[in-house]
Amino acid sequence: MRRKEGSLASNTQIDWDDPKLVSLLQRSEQWSIDNRGGFSPQSVEVYFGWSGSVGKTATLVWERENAVVLETTFPIGQGEQVRVDKHLGDRIRTLWGVVVDGREGVREEDRENGIHIYWLQLLNKHR
Template sequence: MTAHKPHSKGNVDWSDPRLADLLRRSESWKLDNRGHYAPKVVQIHLGWGATTARPAILVWERDQVMMLETQFAIPTGEHVRVDEPRGETLRSLWGIVAETREGFRAEDRENGIHLHWLHLR
């Protein structure tokens, strides 16, 4: 029987040329989590007392994080209520915009798409 030594967590050899090569090749990656989640049309309300809804697409959600796609910018730190129709009911969630940016994809640029990551409350 041979003993297997587990790797220690947190011990990274930052001078390893293989790691440097991997990091260099991944610098231009632009990951945005879309594509593995069925998009859903939702309505959003900006600010605490907003009465007017605006259209958005829920493109990803997990745990307490949600990613929205809009055709307008939303500032970081903005409070957002997301209303998602579910049959005869409406699911409403509150979140704060943690990050926002213009879309990288060609179709995003053509359609003026902005992506927003919300931390749900």
């Protein structure tokens, strides 16, 4: 097969049983990527349910068009519907989402501060 420049097509065969590849994959099985680090954290208010009136302070640590990652000091149940208010100067942007995954933080500072990490699927499109 002739390869075009810029094409991703390749005849490369991967030997998934190669001991070096197996070893690498086994070492990476327990990695826990949480999308923090490449985003400027922002303080937000989290409200439980669509009509919640008492918010809790959390930190938005990652955001994309249809998803956000929150860092909290309180637990949130998987499947929980939440409203997240972001303060943008003199206005507020509201995000509506559902918790799709969450866990206790695994970084040393997370454990020291009782941090939980939650991934929310946003239901309102923004930007």
